[in-house]
Amino acid sequence: MLLWPRAKCLLLAAFSLLSAVSWAQNLPAENPDKRDIAMQYDADVIVVGAGFAGLAAADELKNQGLSVLLLEARDRIGGRAHTVYDGEQAIEMGANWLHGQDNNPLVRLAEEQGIGLSPVTQWSGAVVYDEFGEQIEDAQSQLQRWDTVVEDYVEQYLEREPNASIQMLMDDAQKSGDLGFVSDELHSSFINFVFEQDWSADAADLSVQAAEDGKDYLGGDPMPLRGFRPMLQQLSKNIRVRLGHQVVALEQSANAVDVIVNHQGQEQTLRTKRALLTVPVSILQAGNIRFNPQLSARKREAINVIGIGQLNKVWLKFPEVFWDDNHAILRVSPEKGRFSLWVNIHAISGEPYLLALSTAANLEAGSDAEIVEEAMLGLRGIYGDDIPEPSKNYISRWHNDPFSMGAYSYLRQGGRPEHRDILAEPEGRIHFAGEASHRDFPSTVHGAYLSGLREAAKITVELKPFSESKTPAEQEAKKENQE
Template sequence: MHEFDTVVIGAGVAGLTAARLLAKSGQSVVVLEARDRIGGRVHTDRSGAHATDLGASWIHGITDSPVAEAAAAFGMQTIEFTVGGYQPNSRPIAYYSPNGTRLSDADAARFTDDIHTVDETLLETVAASAPDASYRDVTEAALVAQGWDEDRTQRVREYLEHRAEEQYGAWIEDLAAHGLDDDAIDGDEVVFPGGYDRLPAGLAEGLDIRLSHTVTRVQWSKGGVTVTAADDPTGERIVNAARAIVTVPVGVLRSDDFTFDPPLPEINAAALGRLTMNAFEKIFLRFETAFWDDDVYAIRQQGPDSRWWHSWYDLTPLHGTPTLLTFAAGPAAREIRDWPEDRVVESVLAQLRRLYGARVERPIRVDITAWQNDPFARGSYAYMTLGSTTADHDDLATPIEGVLHLAGEATWTDDPATVTAALLSGHRAACRVLGREIAVAEAWR
């Protein structure tokens, strides 16, 4: 006999959205969460004077965004900050040349015009490329087509490398060309000075959520599912349900610590095999005073010294405390994975000193994420490896015998690796379980 109509594995935004919609439709639902908190990769640190979003930070385009609608419904304050998609010039950006001097407005405009020129050809270049082409392959083809000199080409090449790393957390040669989005963002981007975690908190209200329950096995058949979870501190819990929605990250699904019995069908398993977790970490540096350029959203440097630390975002407007955010992505993130904090900070400050000299201060607080080392994430979000296509996202979410459903950011095609993708995938899973459509807004009404 089933204990529940549906068991949801994972209390991130995908799982909470699905569970809330099902519960509001009259189902008996339990959510099993391995962590001692809800939210998954939406995680706000409140140990300091200000809320710091260690996981998701942005809504990348608020026009017609269900996440923006949910945030408004939950009373979450937002601040416009439209550089999260690594746009070249959507807002004021201070660009620095390879020798560490700031580009004039005219030189910066010429550089960003070059980026737009290459971007205009990329979609056609991707369409004409081989199925197993990398993003490096297609960007190189687009650059060659311009006929520029080597220096001009190299500056744009660097930009494309940095954009790939910052958006996907992977080196450009490891990314599949087919299926990468066109970087279009609809409306302003916003961040949350009060913390993004208020979104999962709102979605979780009233739900039966069991924390510190690490699911290790999902046995399934047409008759239902049996889920085995390790309780904290000891023991096991067996949960029986008519069906399950699994929302754990790709890094966990691919590990030996999570088992489907029987294994996933070929369509789901093949898609999962072409997705992997990235290496992407945030570094927040708070200072006594702002020593950098006034009235800019971001600082970016060019040249060989930009290999790791190339972009800093001025988060001072969020709380009034001078703050820079930078990212370690791809090879940089893997390299610093086990570095002590002081070594990471010194590496970042060395590049800032190239631009600002002795004006650079020691930070008064540092926050460095470690999603690669998190056993319940194993990276920040998923990306498509060579040979992948956008169909892999949907294929991963293919319903299994009407009893097993996969959801989460990696299962949504239109805008994967985002909170929006997580939320909408949870909505889709709930609709499939119910066998009918239900408005996503029911999750926050």
């Protein structure tokens, strides 16, 4: 079923040694030039980007005995996971949920680190209001019926029109009369709830293959009680991190990668045996990092068909709770995606917060005061003019962030899941990780985390003699031999 939100879940365990060895056998031979012996490296591996992908990779590479230097353009670690605090309430400006508890490696990591998790968010019990503030009593049954029809159309389009957009499919289904039981306004809202909120993308630009992009884990979506920050701090504990270091170029030679860095307006060059790039795909699309030699045509195509969407968060704290008990509150908005989905944080953490998720493209153009006022107009349309004003607000602006330029990845029209595999392919001594490069679990913290482990396994096999490797597969093999 397509019923929203797609349980975007998470990841498999790290690469086995066998798969990593198989991959490494295809590498070109090292240059035997004697000058390599005397070459000075700043680290065995330089990791670019201190989000979950970069930190997971750096932590694993260090555990494997390699020297690692992690470069981050921002003045903080975390990338698109950014926690601020209001007392006991963790305010997540970016990543918020662990999607799917069952077999989720980040859930296991949280348990190992003693990080508690909230109750799961009950998305399926959402209350739905129309554009006039009246509750739509049968909205859930309409959504289930709508979902069944759309699922049939998705199967047809994947077979005969795999390069179409979600909007093309929806227009076809609507013109056929198969969705005649739902109003145009509710139909538009369902598209937003099911697809656009899930992928932070407009349906007109979203590939129909997004319906089968990635895998799902069961178990519901909890939040880390103190946010993702403690988890990130644990991962970075013993890593050499340089903040405020923006990588602007990567230059490969026979035996090294020169990493050109801008720090406080001054460029410097660092040398490494392998570079791991974990920046968002939007940074690559914008050409903010130069490559010499340039990336392959195959890689450039993959970069361009993977989009990065706009999804922002508006946290509002109130002196009292006046809204429904349901975990999710949906509103048919006059402008699709603009203050149409609210999450009842009070039902999850006990704190009097409402969280709006907005995919509206022009939201960031407004001032904080203008955004809050517009949000309040929508809430007054549901709950009346007498509701209190918020005492605090926190608003994200990921599209205007120069180091993310968007929220998370999606497949553009014409894009295929295989493009994520191509994005993950190394180019010489440069490796690539990040949520956009994980075919099974894109657009999640979990996908980012495991993509980092994936590349750490590849790099370990390249740089260390197999007899010295400490990969999980080898540890198991050694244990069996000892027994």
